[in-house]
Amino acid sequence: MKAKLKLFLFLLLVLTLLYGSSRVLNVGYRKLYQPTYETLSRIFEDTQSFNTLLIGNSKVEFGINPFYIDRIAQLNTINFGYAATNFPTHLLLLQAYLKKHPAPKYLLLGIENNMFFTDEDHCNKLPLYDYLNRQEVVEYFESLQLPYKLPKYIPFSKFVFMDDYSRFGILSAFRGKGLFQSADIYHYKGFYIGKKNRAPIPFIPQSTADTALTLHAKALATFEQIVSICKKQGITLLLLFPPRPHDKGKPIPISNRAVDQYLVKKQRNNSFLVLRNDSIASFEPTHFVDASHLNYEGSVKYSSLLGTYLFNLQQAKPQ
């Protein structure tokens, strides 16, 4: 009886402590990942719609400013960039958005060659656990073979999946020193960037092209699902390869034969348009904050170029 009571009291105490601490952690976590929570809230909760969606990884999230696209192409754009995502998360975001909103005119999907070679998705999934009441989120976790049942029924248990970056980041966020809490941060419709972050870090160019040749069947299936949804809903799909700097005038190879061949084959069906940065402009190392992410000036340049491209596209094909 004594042990039974002890066990009961222990469970009560532990659950109370875990619940209380997780409430506190949640506050810090939302501060730390403000852009992600903002994106998810716009997709899953808000009813405000947009006619141009930007979906992709950190190169979209911190590289394309909807302001310039809206101003130049007269569109209503939203940035749904989500750091470290691959096709599975892109598909989820698109599906979830379409459930509560009318189909947009354009979908600008930021892609990279490596997305075609894996069925994994290494983005931070913790914020997605808050939306386990949505069937598409459950299916997403199932397709990636990731655990979701415990967080579905005991929401605070999601924190067992927290990584160390977040653990230490939360402490910074509580001190007001989180990545997106600085006064220097520029923020517009899902786009975030440090305004002062202009000086490029020492730039080491990538000297070799991607050489992987076997495309992952599951990655292709997910990608084709995105293409098919766009086709069905009448959305013009633009695939954006992120800009990469040139090394003193010498282009850095960004192509992969297997991906190129696949995209060319698919493009014959007029499924999408491919927009490589090389086809619109060259970017110098001074436009970057690291080997692949744009800095403030770089993002202004890239966003303006995309705006101009979309403007011309509309002129050519008036809807």
Add this chain to the structure above:
Amino acid sequence: MMLLASALFYSFFIPAYLLILLLVILVDYFSALGIEKYPDKRNLLLALSIISNLGILFVFKYYNFFVSTSNDFFGTDWILLKIILPIGLSFHTFQSLSYVIEIYKGRYKAERHPAYFALYVMYFPQLVAGPIETPQKLLPQLRKAPNLDWENIWSGLRLLLWGLFKKVVIADRISFYVNGIFEHTSDYNSAQVALGVFFFTIQIYCDFSGYSDMAVGISKCFGIDLMFNFNRPLLARNIKDLWSRWHISLYQWFMQYIYIPLGGSRKGVAMMCFNVLLIFLVSGFWHGAGFNFILWGLLNGIFILLYLLVNTFIVADKPILPAVLSIALTFGIVALIFVLFRSKDLSQAQAIYSSLWHFKGPWIITGTFDQFPFGTMNLSFVFLMIVCMFLLEAKVAPNLSYFVSNPKTDFLFCTILVLLIFFTGVFTKQNFIYFQF
């Protein structure tokens, strides 16, 4: 019910491999009955059991090693098998063999009920990584109905939490550091490599003893006592002492069924040396089919022999170093030998030894390993947890019985463990290291 649970547990890995387990069970069940019923054929039946058990082990674990070695050294062109090693095969093979040998020696009566014998081989808490139990200890307990007593459940829970803490808070966290060092040795300086070597010894201890504690804890919840496989081995003062406290059930198995039947230390120094080397060689080979494992076992055997010879003939059992130094020296030797255990082949081990030997600066130990940042905060946390674990183990291990007489501390201890596991544990897809054996 327990048997069904065990079968279900095993089928989570590769369901078809249940058939292999069934084959082992059938062969050993009937061999044991036959040994009792037909004493004149007992040698034949024992041989049948040993050959079939070791045969299965050979096909799944060692065949590819022998074939690839033959192909490399003798230019043969034998085909490698594309098979996955059944999880915990070495463990349940040894447990089943232990049963047949005990019947053969007449130290235990053959189990008549096939379900109880099947449960003895398949009992789920210890099915995949031990401890390897003798029939004398486990079978009588399995024959009784599970004793769901609250005291047992609390004691089991305490052990379960302790094991989980060692696994997810220490072992899995430092595994990122260790993986980085072993996979990309040339990218790191000697200080980082040395820390990686130190961490691997801690990792494998926390990983395996963590699993064992959890197995004992889960079993305790059902009122079934399993043996403790570890008794603070990293606090041992010499290498012989260390191996008598590490993976106790396996080394007891070797002592019982190989060392003693060969004469142990009764047939002179030369024979004793041979026997010690033999069991450590077999132990290395038991752990894995690779030259690195063989060398690992052999080096452990050599160091034990050196210790035994120095201790017997030179220092006459008198300690020559202070306790702390003895512990540190033993730990250092074992950590260096464990490099072979962790390396995927001898060349990887060579890279580690070379990095330690040819000093490469600077003395910085922080960095990012396998995309996992190990800054000052993370390292300080890891060291704090390791020190706390050692201090606690020195006081309360292996069975944590200290807490039975200190209920308030017990409550606090378990609460802190849950919070640490929950908020600092690493819950990625990381298997237990010993599952591969």
